[in-house]
Amino acid sequence: MEVNEVLNAGRGVVVNPPANVGDALDTLLGIYIEHSLHYLSKEMWRQAMAISTQLPDSPFGQAYTALDRALTEQIRSPGYRR
Template sequence: MAGLREKQKASRKRALVEAASLLFKQHGYEAAKIGEIAERAEVSVGTFYNYFPSKADLLLAIVSLEVEEVLHQGEAVLGWSHDSAPEAICRLASIYYDHSLVYLTKEMWRTAMALAIQHPETPFSDRYRMLDSELVKQVTKLVEVLQAQSLLRAEIDPAAFGEVLFMSLNGLFTTYTMSEDMTLEDLNQSLSTHMRAVCG
């Protein structure tokens, strides 16, 4: 019975996340109502609050789902042979970028970023930073792979260079979320130009 309860809880939580993702996309984060999210997920408002203390926590759950999925997809890149460091980094970052609007919109990303920055001492901000840290670790692992394949110099500090690369990738993504006119193609083109400069 305990296993069944856990499955039911996971199913309700996933339903709430999916309902919120859809309604945030349709109406915008601010306009979407908790009652509407609960109704679409076929749970009561009281049940909603059993899973998420606030709408912001639900947004964070969507961001977490997004990052967890791209981390899983990114693992494959670590096992590939690569022709060059810029090419390899672009392949990994393109996975991050191409998946970025599956569950979220640019407006949702801006809201999540703003909440993390405006309230740095909150669990929301802590979790957001932790997700970034997991992405930094994966980029750092790729640096180590590229060093093993003699595509980056052995004397480079992988952790420091991984962080530099992630800051560049994240900066480009922030620019992308701030412009409704910038396309994924534009973003990936900027990425390619930056990585050739950084790894030249």
């Protein structure tokens, strides 16, 4: 559920980005960070990232990698460029 929430929140920036690329990236990254800290503390995220790198083939590792790819694609999307 939180994956869809963060992607949907970022989609609004992609559809109607600020004119300045730096502002657009700052806004997107701020959304990503705010959403991530809404669900887990910094310490829990550290553990989650460690698990995903130590066990990349685990269900969690695969889900984390998929989210990372989706966020990267959102930033790279053609709708984002002006």
